[in-house]
Amino acid sequence: MLAISRNQKLLQLDEENQVLELLIHRDGDFQELMKLALNQGKVHHEMQALEKEVEKRDSDIQQLQKQLKEAEQILATAVYQAKEKLKSIEKARKGAISSEEIIKYAHRISASNAVCAPLTWVPGDPRRPYPTDLEMRSGLLGQMNNPSTSGVNGHLPGDALAAGRLPDVLAPQYPWQSNDMSVNMLPPNHSSDFLLEPPGHNKENEDDVEVMSTDSSSSSSDSD
């Protein structure tokens, strides 16, 4: 009996030792885990701090982006307006005419009552702001169509032409007889472009200079 109880006691001691050792082992494990958890907590804190930093930098970048966008827009409008300004400067420079020439031209068109009515004008006065019947037929265009001249004056209801004298109303003031007009002044020569076949320029002129109705009141009522 004593031997069995001694063995039992030994066994119990062994078990107790084992359990104690296990306990100590476990405790050691727990200590390690605690340290680990502490470290992880620290790391987590650091991560949070870094994330905050990252957020701050992100918002900074977005702010910068907005400002850059605004700046780009302002610069784009400024550049566009500058370009428009340059275009208008170029246009003005192209159309620059000496003031003397403009004044001369103004004198010329005002002197003949072409753009401003004569001060004594009343309804019934045959003068007009455009070349009248009479003037048109007395001009070069009218003379070309009918080489014969008759002595009829005044407004013409029929086919007869005005007197052969050439009033200076339409012809330019520049002397045509002189030879110092440069060839550059001549009109661009596109005579072959009007029709598909090139019959020459004069055809249009000849067709146009026909007898006209003198006044709108006496025009025949044929409408196309």
Added chain:
Amino acid sequence: MAAAVAMETDDAGNRLRFQLELEFVQCLANPNYLNFLAQRGYFKDKAFVNYLKYLLYWKEPEYAKYLKYPQCLHMLELLQYEHFRKELVNAQCAKFIDEQQILHWQHYSRKRMRLQQALAEQQQQNNTTGK
């Protein structure tokens, strides 16, 4: 035909052509003439329409300075539009344009008369208050 060819190459011929085109383009300032052309169907001719487009060179300053009636340029511009050419067949259209042209023509003389009237009235007032 031969005469036309000779004209294009000859300097005197070119001068003649210049003068003819100058006269013709200024005739376009006359609304009655435009009505005449429209009624005779000239505006329906493609070649004539091309000629009108060609005449636009008179807008350049070195050519425009020869024009005595600069209103013809405005009429030339309007004539480039087919709608305008079609409208010109009506006599009322031409009459309307004619009236407006004459009224505009009188614009400056009327303005001057108004100024003179205003000045005369002012002088009268001065005289009456002076006395």
